[in-house]
Amino acid sequence: xxxxxxxxxxxxxxxxxxxxxxxxxxxxxxxxxxxxxxxxxxxxxxxxxxxxxxxxxxxxxxxxxxxxxxxxxxxxxxxxxxxxxxxxxxxxxxxxxxxxxxxxxxxxxxxxxxxxxxxxxxxxxxxxxxxxxxxxxxxxxxxxxxxxxxxxxxxxxxxxxxxxxxxxxxxxxxxxxxxxxxxxxxxxxxxxxxxxxxxxxxxxxxxxxxxxxxxxxxxxxxxxxxxxxxxxxxxxxxxxxxxxxxxxxxxxxx
Amino acid sequence: xxxxxxxxxxxxxxxxxxxxxxxxxxxxxxxxxxxxxxxxxxxxxxxxxxxxxxxxxxxxxxxxxxxxxxxxxxxxxxxxxxxxxxxxxxxxxxxxxxxxxxxxxxxxxxxxxxxxxxxxxxxxxxxxxxxxxxxxxxxxxxxxxxxxxxxxxxxxxxxxxxxxxxxxxxxxxxxxxxxxxxxxxxxxxxxxxxxxxxxxxxxxxxxxxxxxxxxxxxxxxxxxxxxxxxxxxxxxxxxxxxxxxxxxxxxxxx
Numbered sequence: 001x002x003x004x005x006x007x008x009x010x011x012x013x014x015x016x017x018x019x020x021x022x023x024x025x026x027x028x029x030x031x032x033x034x035x036x037x038x039x040x041x042x043x044x045x046x047x048x049x050x051x052x053x054x055x056x057x058x059x060x061x062x063x064x065x066x067x068x069x070x071x072x073x074x075x076x077x078x079x080x081x082x083x084x085x086x087x088x089x090x091x092x093x094x095x096x097x098x099x100x101x102x103x104x105x106x107x108x109x110x111x112x113x114x115x116x117x118x119x120x121x122x123x124x125x126x127x128x129x130x131x132x133x134x135x136x137x138x139x140x141x142x143x144x145x146x147x148x149x150x151x152x153x154x155x156x157x158x159x160x161x162x163x164x165x166x167x168x169x170x171x172x173x174x175x176x177x178x179x180x181x182x183x184x185x186x187x188x189x190x191x192x193x194x195x196x197x198x199x200x201x202x203x204x205x206x207x208x209x210x211x212x213x214x215x216x217x218x219x220x221x222x223x224x225x226x227x228x229x230x231x232x233x234x235x236x237x238x239x240x241x242x243x244x245x246x247x248x249x250x251x252x253x254x
Numbered sequence: 255x256x257x258x259x260x261x262x263x264x265x266x267x268x269x270x271x272x273x274x275x276x277x278x279x280x281x282x283x284x285x286x287x288x289x290x291x292x293x294x295x296x297x298x299x300x301x302x303x304x305x306x307x308x309x310x311x312x313x314x315x316x317x318x319x320x321x322x323x324x325x326x327x328x329x330x331x332x333x334x335x336x337x338x339x340x341x342x343x344x345x346x347x348x349x350x351x352x353x354x355x356x357x358x359x360x361x362x363x364x365x366x367x368x369x370x371x372x373x374x375x376x377x378x379x380x381x382x383x384x385x386x387x388x389x390x391x392x393x394x395x396x397x398x399x400x401x402x403x404x405x406x407x408x409x410x411x412x413x414x415x416x417x418x419x420x421x422x423x424x425x426x427x428x429x430x431x432x433x434x435x436x437x438x439x440x441x442x443x444x445x446x447x448x449x450x451x452x453x454x455x456x457x458x459x460x461x462x463x464x465x466x467x468x469x470x471x472x473x474x475x476x477x478x479x480x481x482x483x484x485x486x487x488x489x490x491x492x493x494x495x496x497x498x499x500x501x502x503x504x505x506x507x508x
């Protein structure tokens with residue numbers, strides 16, 4: 001058996017976290033050199049190995065680049081790091097915020113979104129994933145998300161109409177506590193999720209909607225959420241421009 | 255807390271499994287129609303909903319396409335479905351086989367690979383992920399993998415030389431029981447793995463090595479394996495042509 005790891009805040013993660021804040025706050029700007037390993041060892045009172053693990057985190061996140069014997073610099077391009085497993089974690093009451101908005105806000109950037117709600121006969125693959133009988137309708141909540149006012153990605157979430165028609169999910173407004181919480185209140189918490197990840201070239205509509213550079217592929221992340229009866233209650237399709245996103249899963253053996 | 259789900263073999267999964275075998279065995283060929291829902295209900299003695307969930311599985315895997323009121327057909331293109339979580343599951347003694355070869359063999363296709371082993375000063379991002387001090391060397395096992403004799407993907411696994419220099423990992427031959435088992439025997443089992451997933455356009459070398467069609471992006475899957483002391487002991491970089499692979503994670507809340 002395995003269990004999904006909740007990140008442990010070890011020493012090196014604390015050091016990484018301080019540097020990350022310095023980068024996102026603008027204290028360290030693109031092109032700036034980072035403090036040397038020796039400086040970081042002194043300042044945080046940690047070993048060289050801890051400093052290296054911390055810098056490794058930031059390299060992995062695409063925030064800095066390292067050159068042997070020449071130190072580290074802040075990179076120009078900063079992909080947003082997504083942790084799809086976080087959606088399954090219990091959320092603090094009151095402090096609940098939609099996962100994407102939280103991820104963006106946590107790194108000091110400004111999230112926003114356009115939302116559009118429609119009742120549709122869903123595309124065939126969505127109908128199949130939702131196990132909808134022929135002709136049954138779905139509610140789709142289509143979101144175009146922005147970071148610092150730049151179009152960033154899209155997320156379309158489909159729900160069986162029969163399940164959500166009398167709820168906020170079918171109404172064209174933001175749901176502050178999240179659609180997942182509404183599903184819970186309707187008696188259909190998502191207790192299992194299956195994520196399919198693939199990539200392709202964008203459609204021309206995606207190129208213009210997401211203002212993509214030529215030659216930029218998109219990662220397509222499709223999540224199906226199942227309730228305790230193993231009924232699919234939500235299909236979320238995210239289209240993530242590949243130059244701006246990094247997806248991370250953390251797995252632990254127990 | 256969450257736990258990684260081991261797929262439950264429910265009724266619909268059994269029905270899906272029978273159809274999958276028929277497709278991969280060639281009993282059902284690309285373009286062939288599948289039996290109707292009514293036929294499948296009778297044959298397997300299951301409900302319409304179960305049949306729909308089973309067909310949904312095959313749609314999700316890219317094996318069939320469904321058209322409302324016109325039934326299902328076997329698709330031309332069949333992406334290989336990868337379950338990165340399986341590498342963390344306990345392996346049957348003796349029956350151990352490298353994860354990719356197992357996934358390919360399970361669907362009735364023929365896996366093979368070219369392997370090349372070298373001792374190198376690893377690229378900066380790999381050195382950083384392995385927390386290697388400047389100038390320290392790594393063993394890299396570079397594999398080009400084939401399915402049915404067609405180049406399919408590449409997998410380069412890096413290990414700190416100091417850790418593996420006296421083991422089979424440093425020798426240029428196949429390791430039937432897998433390099434992960436050798437790491438275990440060396441006292442460094444991987445108990446935690448962090449997967450980073452991104453996509454990009456291929457390099458020209460990748461285009462020719464993997465015989466890519468124009469305009470095919472690649473998914474890059476980077477896995478770092480940590481031992482119980484949280485020391486990184488392996489970095490595996492897989493380059494997966496996007497038209498031939500689908501990556502699936504299954505998550506459960508407990």
